[in-house]
């Protein structure tokens with residue numbers, strides 16, 4: 282990745298730059314090609330806000346709110362119940378949902394979610410028990426996959442607690458094969474926290490794979506996970522995505538500027554966008570961040586490139602770039618420092634040929650004009666300026 286950046290910067294004034302900007306390594310990565318996750322999955326998950334406090338009521342109310350808030354129509358489709366929905370296995374070994382918390386059962390809940398135009402996701406663990414001590418899927422892979430398919434599950438997140446002695450690559454492959462055998466299209470979210478180098482094997486096994494430990498609702502944690510995921514930029518693409526963990530937008534630990542930066546960076550990274558807030562009670566500001574269609578379009582761009590760090594002109598001041606299908610570039614000018622800073626993007630640094638380009642500010646929803654060689658503006662501390670830069674034809 283680094284080589285590619287520098288080659289591009291050095292050769293930016295020559296016609297070869299746009300050739301260099303396409304990733305040579307990507308072609309050698311065999312990602313799943315089953316029609317699922319052609320763009321990064323979008324949805325909502327219980328864990329970041331509700332932890333073990335899950336119930337059918339929460340899921341139904343949240344599904345309703347995902348629709349009424351406009352999140353569904355903005356692209357958030359998978360409604361995922363994380364850990365703690367399961368209580369034991371019955372005498373036949375079938376996994377049982379908590380009858381107190383899910384009195385209507387999972388099939389009815391899936392039907393409800395589907396009736397809203399949404400998709401249904403569930404959590405399990407490759408080991409003997411989940412991270413919260415509920416039954417894991419080890420030695421029940423085929424049986425659990427069949428159960429989930431019968432319920433109408435569309436997405437499974439598989440965790441890695443209590444898996445001592447197991448090999449991640451083999452276990453996830455086993456579960457992937459079990460899901461395929463059901464005949465139902467089901468997204469597999471691999472969640473072993475980047476601990477077994479998933480970027481080396483997960484692209485052929487799952488549709489997304491965690492590259493990091495769990496995110497926390499603060500600026501440092503968010504950036505830490507983003508930086509780790511950025512190291513594996515070259516393996517991501519349609520069918521398989523690096524996952525720096527779910528969104529914290531709206532959970533209260535960051536400012537709105539920081540949450541805008543969080544979403545912008547996840548979009549530049551072509552990361553899965555799994556919201557983790559209380560959608561039923563979110564503020565208008567949170568809703569507006571989560572449903573900014575111009576930023577979401579960067580994440581969902583069909584080219585499926587994960588962006589990279591193009592420049593760091595000073596400590597804490599970074600220029601991130603992601604090429605888009607239409608030949609334009611999404612740019613994030615990220616100010617990680619403690620003070621406002623003047624920041625700029627030079628067309629050379631983002632692999633554009635010399636000539637005028639139109640600049641649109643994706644958070645302000647405003648065209649800034651066309652510029653011959655670059656664009657600059659002040660960026661507040663702990664904030665991002667997110668732009669779309671489109672070469673103007675004939676210039």
Ligand code: GLA
Pocket residue numbers: 328363364404411412413440472474494495
């Ligand atoms: C792990 C995962 C989290 C969440 C919890 C649930 O920590 O990484 O995303 O699923 O388990 O127990």
